[in-house]
Amino acid sequence: MILSMTGYGKATIAYKEKKINVEVKSLNSKTLDLSARIAPLYREKEMEIRRLLAQKLERGKVDFSIWIEKETTVDATPINAALVENYYNQIKTLSKDTGIPEPADWFTTLLRLPDVTTKTEVEVLEDGEWEAALQAVNKAVDKLIEFRTQEGAALQKKFAEKIDNIAVLLKNIEPLEQSRVPKIREKIIEGLKLIPEVEYDKNRLEQELIYYIEKLDISEEKQRLANHLKYFRETMDESGHGVGKKLGFIAQEMGREINTTGSKSNQAEMQNIVVKMKDELEQIKEQVLNAL
Structure with a gap:
């Protein structure tokens, strides 16, 4: 989960x-x-x-x-009554000795003096x-x-939708891939026919065609991508630590297979499907950063 x-x-x-x-x-x-x-x-x-x-x-x-x-x-700060009385007596004595008039507003004067309203107790954590x-x-x-947990459930639902979309797109590639080989063979032979003065060994041509077609084969990429999609689904249902990081790593591997498929595709239809798979995967990568 x-x-x-x-x-x-x-x-x-x-x-x-x-x-x-x-x-x-x-x-x-x-x-x-x-x-x-x-x-x-x-x-x-x-x-x-x-x-x-x-x-x-x-x-x-x-x-x-x-x-x-x-x-x-x-929360009110207590007034230090003893200190106020001490200040009061000192001021009265000073006024008497110096002839300076006593303050008209005793409370205002006394409450402004140092430490009259300062807390001295230390609070202890019980x-x-x-x-x-x-x-x-x-x-x-x-x-x-x-x-x-609630946000994670929404993420999981979103990931499941995107994984399903990629799986559907992967299946859509199969009919295009099956028709691709005859088209490649036909295109090369037609090109050679346009140069009548060139003689070629048909057996050697077949060998070269097989080699060329094998380089464009995406069977392994499709199989690995299908495995990654399955592993991604299984990982989403795991409990424990680091599920988000693992999903991120799987998404990276999915991206490699999709990119390789795109580089081997020499048909516009297949490349369009690859672009759609990349778009779905990019949305997964953005959201997987938020998975724990």
Whole structure:
């Protein structure tokens, strides 16, 4: 079964007064290209997150984000009351000693002073919160994989159509190939008749004709292409790793056989069919880059 590298997943888990949000997006890439934006509280777990993503997603250009939303009351910065009182007493003493008037708006003045509204506590990651965060990560990744599965099914349907089209075109070549040999023989003999003064050995001519026709024979190319089409279908149904890469390699081999068939075709009808096969194969090659 084919999986696409395109996917999206998002999950939110509530923990105490927080909401833990995880978002994962992926596009096609030859390897795993992971970009992670991690909330400061969870940065100590970055390597664990990366290992999990690499294990589950395997390949693709992946953008991962995890962030926290807090309730407003929890997120408010506390006022350092002791420091405010200390500033207040210092200003009153300074005003008395210097004769400088006390401020008219005490709150505005005091709240602008250093460290009055600065958080001093250090937030520590609890085991329970990390379990909730890990649950959100797994949930988002599972949704992305589900998305990849749906996209992969669409890809597989598209590939099957293109493979069937190439198989039909390959069969259409057979009647043209059967009529090609007599036409080649007739064309060469007619050409020799136009030069009456030239004498030739009919046995030698037959040998040369056989040699020439064998060089134009595409039986092996047709057989190999048919085998590649069959192998492509079988590979699409495989489960496991690297199916997309394998399909890409098979498509390259199909291209070689189609190109060789085209170079040996000396009939306009056969060359037209080859062009159509190339068009179908090109569409496969474009889409196979998105297969995992």
